[in-house]
Amino acid sequence: MVVSSTEPALARYSLIENCPCQAPTGIEIPAVDLAAAAGEGRDEVMRILVRACKELGFFKVVNHGVRKQLMERLDAQAGRFFALPQTEKDKAGPLDPMGYGSKMIGRNGDFGWIEYLLLSTSPNVVSENSRTTFSVSPDGQSFRTTAEEYMRAVKGVACEVLELIAEGLKIKPRDALSSIIRDDKSDSLFRINHYPPLPPEFQLQLQPLKCGHNRKLLGFGEHTDPQLISVLRSNDITGLQVCLQDGVTWVSVPPDPFSFFINVGDSLQVLTNGRFKSVKHRVFTDPMKSRVSMIYFGGPAMNQKIAAMEGLMEEGEQSLYKEFTWSEYKKSAYKSRLGDNRLAFFEKSAAGQ
Numbered sequence: 001m002v003v004s005s006t007e008p009a010l011a012r013y014s015l016i017e018n019c020p021c022q023a024p025t026g027i028e029i030p031a032v033d034l035a036a037a038a039g040e041g042r043d044e045v046m047r048i049l050v051r052a053c054k055e056l057g058f059f060k061v062v063n064h065g066v067r068k069q070l071m072e073r074l075d076a077q078a079g080r081f082f083a084l085p086q087t088e089k090d091k092a093g094p095l096d097p098m099g100y101g102s103k104m105i106g107r108n109g110d111f112g113w114i115e116y117l118l119l120s121t122s123p124n125v126v127s128e129n130s131r132t133t134f135s136v137s138p139d140g141q142s143f144r145t146t147a148e149e150y151m152r153a154v155k156g157v158a159c160e161v162l163e164l165i166a167e168g169l170k171i172k173p174r175d176a177l178s179s180i181i182r183d184d185k186s187d188s189l190f191r192i193n194h195y196p197p198l199p200p201e202f203q204l205q206l207q208p209l210k211c212g213h214n215r216k217l218l219g220f221g222e223h224t225d226p227q228l229i230s231v232l233r234s235n236d237i238t239g240l241q242v243c244l245q246d247g248v249t250w251v252s253v254p255p256d257p258f259s260f261f262i263n264v265g266d267s268l269q270v271l272t273n274g275r276f277k278s279v280k281h282r283v284f285t286d287p288m289k290s291r292v293s294m295i296y297f298g299g300p301a302m303n304q305k306i307a308a309m310e311g312l313m314e315e316g317e318q319s320l321y322k323e324f325t326w327s328e329y330k331k332s333a334y335k336s337r338l339g340d341n342r343l344a345f346f347e348k349s350a351a352g353q
Contacts, residue, residue, distance in 0.1 A: 012103075012111045014218040027244075027251045029261070030056065034157070035063035037164060046168035053165065053272075057264035057279030058242045060256065061161065061231075066153045068258055074150050075235060075257075077143040078292055082115065082194040084136070089115070092133040099133055105220065110338040112220045113285045114195055121151045121188040121296070151190050154231050154296040155181065157260060161229065162298070169272070171311045177271070180228060185301035187326060188227070195219040195239060195283065195291040203287050216284035219291070223338045224278040226329060227299040228271070230263040234293035243280040250282075266343050267300065267329070270321045273308035278343075300326040321346045 030052035037045040052059035081089070092100035095118060102115040117133055134144035162177035171177070181188055198206075198217065206215050219239065234240065240253040240261070253261065266278045285291065300306065307323035324346055333342050 013113055014221060029253060030059040032059055032061050032161070032164075032262075033063050034061060034065065034160060037160075046164055049161070049164055050168040053264050053268075053276040055245070056242070057245075057277045058253075058281070059262050061157060061260040061262060064157050064260055066150075066157065066260075070146070070150055070153065071233065071258060074146045074294070075292060077137065077139045077146055078117075078192050078194070078294070079290075080139060081117070081133075081137045081143065082196075082290075082292070084138070088136055092117070092136045100136075105338055107334060108337050110221060112283075113198070113217050114193055114219045114283075116194065117192045119147065119151075119190045119192075121155065121190050122184070122186060147190070150294070151296065154190075154260070155188070155298070158229055158231050158296060158298045161231075161262060165268075169275070169312055171309055176309065176311065177228065177268075180300050180304060181298040183301045183304070185303075187299040187302055187330070189297040189299060191295045191297065193220070193283075193291075193293045193295070195237075195285045195293075197290055198285065198287045206287060217287070218282060219285040220283040221338045222280050222282040224280050224342070225263050225265040225297060226267060226333050226342060227265040227297045228268045229265055229298050231296040231298070232261045232263065232293060233257065233259070233295075235291060237286050237289050237291040239283045239286060239291050240293075241282050241284070243282075245277060247280075265297075267306050267326070269343065270306050270346070271309050272312060273317065274320045275312070302327040302330075318348075320348060322348060 030048055032045055032049050032052070033041070036042070049059065089100055089102075093102070095101045098118050098120055100115070100117055103111055105112050105114070119133070134140060137143040158181060159178040162181070163174050166174055166177045175182070180186070202217070206217065222243065232240075234255055234257065236255050236257050238252060238255050240255075241250045242253060243250055263281060264276045264278050268276055269278045283293070302325065304326045305323055306326060306329060308319040308321070321343065329342070329346070332345055336342050
């Protein structure tokens with residue numbers, strides 16, 4: 001196939017120009033051991049957890065209790081869905097807002113080398129497209145049952161982490177944060193991302209840098225997650241990068257198919273009055289290999305108020321953000337581009353308004 005030089009196939013996608021050999025060394029992703037948190041090591045686990053949320057906004061969870069067999073089964077079923085012909089996958093879309101999506105990220109012109117399934121985790125919010133998604137799949141009802149079991153298990157991990165955070169910050173009651181996503185009306189979501197290998201004509205356009213490394217194609221551009229926390233797991237293909245708090249240094253995250261990685265989200269940043277920072281992250285593709293990731297987004301109910309928690313505020317401390325509901329924040333986020341600072345609109349001015 002000849003690719004037009006005036007209208008390149010990659011025109012709508014972004015290339016990462018930085019080189020792997022420029023990545024910083026000595027950066028370790030903090031590990032939170034949930035098994036140790038159940039015993040005498042609880043205080044040390046909470047110390048590691050709170051420090052990770054403050055300094056990086058990102059950490060790894062090990063010994064979480066989610067069965068390896070469940071992970072492997074869902075991985076296989078998701079793989080069979082994404083291997084379907086495009087005409088079959090399209091029957092599970094377009095997003096309404098749940099269902100199957102491809103290439104387009106959001107409503108405002110962001111694109112990525114990605115296809116995905118987006119599902120509500122609430123049994124009270126089941127769209128027609130969500131039902132269609134599973135009927136299109138070769139595994140049908142089995143895929144749906146596995147996905148629902150996985151969502152419940154990962155929600156349990158998210159709640160346990162949030163309770164450790166509350167305890168580590170001395171917020172009472174202990175479930176002050178976890179109760180937000182345990183709410184029956186919680187707007188939590190589950191997303192399965194697939195970053196396909198690049199076709200030959202795309203690979204030809206990824207010209208090497210001067211150092212010899214190839215440029216990378218962005219599968220999902222840089223952004224923060226708007227919810228409280230996100231619980232991520234992927235297969236053994238690398239691609240995830242997180243940005244350090246200097247705002248310019250990107251660190252590649254080594255894949256670990258049986259551990260979870262946690263992102264601090266915008267809502268948790270507000271609830272902690274800026275003590276924790278939502279982490280900016282992105283994903284690049286592997287030109288030759290397929291990457292699959294699964295993310296549980298722990299979100300509040302639509303009418304949930306998001307504001308600095310009173311039990312955390314010190315004497316004389318002022319809130320950095322205006323109070324808002326999750327519905328208000330979600331509507332504002334829908335109007336933004338992927339890389340925008342969505343919290344900027346809700347920051348209080350220097351005059352304290």
